[in-house]
Amino acid sequence: MEGESRPGLPARRRALLSEQRSRRGPTGDPQCARLPAPFGPYGARAPSAPGRARVPWKTFVHPKGADAPMSAEVKLVDNAGVRIATPGAVVYVDAFHSLGDADARTQAVTKDGRADLILVTHAHGDHFAPRLVVEAAERTGATIVGPRSVAERLQGRLPDNRLCEMEPPAAPPGAQALSVSREFPVGRVTAYRTFHSRDHTSYLVELDGFRFFHDGDNEDTRRLDAGALGRLDVLLIGPWLGGGWVEFIEKLAPRRYVLIHLDEGEHRRHDEGKYLPELCDHVPAGLTVLRPGEALYLD
């Protein structure tokens, strides 16, 4: 809607919007079908501001060298699913979902039997499959954290003390996302009620001195207080059209950020050097693009 009617919108961006809309629609990701978000500020901004260096946007996975000290690992499971590991904790976010070969993937990623927390951002099928979350929790002994719509679908299928509902109040229209925090034995989790489904949640996860933020399917990063989020080691974020994500990353300046929720076609275009230049006029420093099964390591 907004895209087509906006005068002066570059043809390629218009085409991409329509392509993404159809992909997120009935054929690709029906549960995550979303209205096209309005373009973020970069859509209307002059191309790179004078004096701003263009940052090389193609970056690489850091393989774990034999002598490289490793204190934290962030592995992409698939879609928006990740496994975060620090010396004292293993935390999954949105890792047990129904896309692809879900049963085989669940068994493979939990085969070491380790998980302290399993966080779920929202109840859409490409982020949350209740049966698989229960299976992963049984295999690992993890506690499940999610908003009410997630907790309700797990009630009675796991012991009550392993199910933790975290649902902050909804923000008034136009106001910043509200949050709630909780201390777990392995670290602190802060849930932000962000903007996608009725009770969509983004998570700040603090483990062993590392700070990770998983933005899920949040469609409006302008309503997150970057200053309050503070220093981040890794930001996990979907480069949805609109939503102010470029500026959000620049304000946060995380050590690394990882693009989540990319499909194979988007990965291919990224490999060809095309994907992000089609979405934004510059790419903040710190980008890492992971394929499923790949990880980045932090010391």
Ligand SMILES: [Zn+2]
């Ligand atoms: Zn999604």
Ligand SMILES: [Zn+2]
């Ligand atoms: Zn969704």
